[in-house]
Amino acid sequence: MAPILLNSMATVTDLSQSEFIIHEPPLVTDQVHVMNPHLETMKEDILYHFNLGTNTHNLPEMFGDIKFVCVGGSANRMKSFAQFIHQELALSGNIDDITDICEGTDRYSMYKVGPILSISHGMGVPSISIMLHELIKLLHHAHCHNVVLFRIGTSGGVGLAPGTVVVTDKAVDCFFRPQFDQVVLGKVIIRSTELDEGIFKELLQCSSELDNCPTVIGNTMCTHDFYEGQGRLDGALCSFTTEDKMEYLRKAYNTGVRNIEMESTVFAALCRACGLKAAVVCVTLLNRFDGDQISTPHDVLVEYQQRPQVLVAHLIKKRLGLII
Numbered sequence: 598m599a600p601i602l603l604n605s606m607a608t609v610t611d612l613s614q615s616e617f618i619i620h621e622p623p624l625v626t627d628q629v630h631v632m633n634p635h636l637e638t639m640k641e642d643i644l645y646h647f648n649l650g651t652n653t654h655n656l657p658e659m660f661g662d663i664k665f666v667c668v669g670g671s672a673n674r675m676k677s678f679a680q681f682i683h684q685e686l687a688l689s690g691n692i693d694d695i696t697d698i699c700e701g702t703d704r705y706s707m708y709k710v711g712p713i714l715s716i717s718h719g720m721g722v723p724s725i726s727i728m729l730h731e732l733i734k735l736l737h738h739a740h741c742h743n744v745v746l747f748r749i750g751t752s753g754g755v756g757l758a759p760g761t762v763v764v765t766d767k768a769v770d771c772f773f774r775p776q777f778d779q780v781v782l783g784k785v786i787i788r789s790t791e792l793d794e795g796i797f798k799e800l801l802q803c804s805s806e807l808d809n810c811p812t813v814i815g816n817t818m819c820t821h822d823f824y825e826g827q828g829r830l831d832g833a834l835c836s837f838t839t840e841d842k843m844e845y846l847r848k849a850y851n852t853g854v855r856n857i858e859m860e861s862t863v864f865a866a867l868c869r870a871c872g873l874k875a876a877v878v879c880v881t882l883l884n885r886f887d888g889d890q891i892s893t894p895h896d897v898l899v900e901y902q903q904r905p906q907v908l909v910a911h912l913i914k915k916r917l918g919l920i921i
């Protein structure tokens with residue numbers, strides 16, 4: 598069967614027409630596009646994994662001023678980022694008073710600092726995907742506009758010195774395709790993972806204004822596993838040789854891949870499909886051509902993890918007019 602195009606006007610019944618559906622996003626506007634007609638018919642929307650809801654919380658009052666959302670795997674990192682950005686923006690109040698908005702659940706942590714939301718997403722595509730569905734609905738219910746999302750994460754480098762920050766040009770799957778395949782009702786919806794060129798160029802400019810923040814633009818490969826899926830030789834299972842691994846990494850490098858992580862494709866695809874501008878900024882913890890184990894001392898890893906935070910904070914401060 599031929600693929601069909603699914604755009605913002607399509608209804609779910611269109612899925613019966615094809616095995617493969619290529620998703621066409623709405624034009625990027627200042628609005629958050631939730632492309633789900635069922636939402637309008639619901640009396641209440643419970644954002645279960647955030648422990649928030651439209652009838653229990655005044656979402657426009659709580660979140661209506663949000664302009665930047667920063668997400669990353671670890672709850673501690675996202676709390677540290679909230680405290681860091683609070684200091685960077687020189688806001689009043691004590692950083693110890695920044696509390697977890699999602700404290701009623703331990704699925705995700707969420708902190709709000711001025712117009713910035715900092716949220717953890719756990720590891721891997723399913724975890725970040727659930728968080729993003731609820732986040733995008735939250736932004737919609739709160740009537741937010743002109744919001745930019747950043748993933749600030751860690752990754753394995755491909756041919757880069759450890760500690761290099763990679764700002765993603767295209768998020769690619771393990772076949773090096775710039776797409777995210779979502780299975781819906783037993784059929785595959787293919788969504789583009791292209792990111793906003795303006796933001797990644799702005800991030801590169803910001804990096805040139807910072808010390809100790811080596812940054813490159815490159816493709817980021819998203820896998821569904823840290824071990825076999827990323828061609829590691831040190832998992833509990835391994836069915837390939839060192840040469841097989843090196844050949845795959847060389848192939849990845851030659852297609853433009855500079856780092857490997859586990860969330861970028863669905864992050865890019867969902868943001869794009871909902872008309873949201875987004876960027877992926879991940880530091881490399883090791884060079885995968887040199888090994889698989891992450892043996893760098895803890896204090897060095899902590900400093901590496903701060904680099905994407907410093908870079909994104911710099912862009913936010915510039916956009917808020919706090920630095921020229």
Ligand SMILES: O=P(O)(O)O[C@@H]1C[C@H](O)[C@@H](CO)O1
Binds near residue numbers: 670749751823858
């Ligand atoms: O945001 P983080 O640092 O969690 O991203 C990467 C990808 C996986 O979630 C995890 C694997 O260690 O790190």
Ligand SMILES: O=c1cc[nH]c(=O)[nH]1
Binds near residue numbers: 751752753823857858
């Ligand atoms: O090698 C790495 C390091 C961090 N995160 C990954 O997904 N892979």
